[in-house]
Amino acid sequence: MSDAHAGELRVLAREVVACDRCPRLRRWRERVGEEKRRAFATESYWSRPVPGFGDPQARILLVGLAPGAHGANRTGRLFTGDRSGDFLFASLHRVGLASQATSTSRDDGLVLRGVYVTAAARCAPPANRPTPAELARCRPFLLRELEVLSPRVAVALGGIAWSALLAALAETGEVVPRPRPRFAHGAELALGGLVLLGAYHPSQQNTFTRRLVPAMLDEVLRRAIAIAGSRDPAATLAPCDRSTSEATPSPVRRPR
Numbered sequence: 460m461s462d463a464h465a466g467e468l469r470v471l472a473r474e475v476v477a478c479d480r481c482p483r484l485r486r487w488r489e490r491v492g493e494e495k496r497r498a499f500a501t502e503s504y505w506s507r508p509v510p511g512f513g514d515p516q517a518r519i520l521l522v523g524l525a526p527g528a529h530g531a532n533r534t535g536r537l538f539t540g541d542r543s544g545d546f547l548f549a550s551l552h553r554v555g556l557a558s559q560a561t562s563t564s565r566d567d568g569l570v571l572r573g574v575y576v577t578a579a580a581r582c583a584p585p586a587n588r589p590t591p592a593e594l595a596r597c598r599p600f601l602l603r604e605l606e607v608l609s610p611r612v613a614v615a616l617g618g619i620a621w622s623a624l625l626a627a628l629a630e631t632g633e634v635v636p637r638p639r640p641r642f643a644h645g646a647e648l649a650l651g652g653l654v655l656l657g658a659y660h661p662s663q664q665n666t667f668t669r670r671l672v673p674a675m676l677d678e679v680l681r682r683a684i685a686i687a688g689s690r691d692p693a694a695t696l697a698p699c700d701r702s703t704s705e706a707t708p709s710p711v712r713r714p715r
């Protein structure tokens with residue numbers, strides 16, 4: 460089963476990387492890669508759509524907004540190479556879902572267990588704001604990931620990811636309440652066989668202002684682990700080797 464999932468996800472990743480549906484985003488991601496940030500002037504930017512990555516048997520789907528201009532758009536892996544990723548992967552490592560606390564390049568040895576990381580839009584957008592039309596064009600990729608992985612939990616990092624997931628689930632035929640449930644940090648919504656959790660996006664805007672602190676993200680991720688593991692705790696959520704980690708997961712508490 461895992462081989463089949465891995466194969467389907469590899470096919471999907473190739474389709475994502477070759478996607479050219481959003482001309483505005485193509486121009487932007489390529490321009491960012493040509494102009495570069497001074498600190499990365501000697502690097503070759505990825506400058507293409509960035510596919511999801513992680514455990515093909517994941518029961519937790521983690522959905523961000525879009526690749527960072529000088530992070531994933533540079534390195535070619537979501538949340539890799541910028542401050543948002545530093546914050547996110549440190550948290551994933553603390554709760555046992557990532558083999559290491561850092562994510563610096565596609566070949567840095569990072570392994571995810573039980574979690575698959577993706578985004579509402581797979582191209583870096585100007586001002587971190589994909590348009591509704593761009594999000595709609597990218598939604599089929601999220602739908603495919605939902606179909607292949609059939610996750611038990613989806614963690615939406617921010618309101619745009621939350622809305623993207625609700626829209627995708629509605630397209631699968633799931634009955635999504637109207638008006639649509641609002642995003643909040645710690646929000647929890649059961650839809651069919653899936654539980655949707657909300658967490659603030661680990662953007663610098665949120666982390667520098669301490670709107671989001673590490674313990675808050677850890678708590679949501681531990682809640683996701685508890686839900687995902689409730690069907691068969693031993694199957695996919697064996698924690699990564701955290702021999703370099705100082706933290707051990709605390710008892711799960713329901714996010715407020």
Ligand code: SF4
Nearest residue numbers: 478480481508582597
């Ligand atoms: S945002 Fe999505 S749909 Fe648009 S070009 Fe990028 S990968 Fe394709």
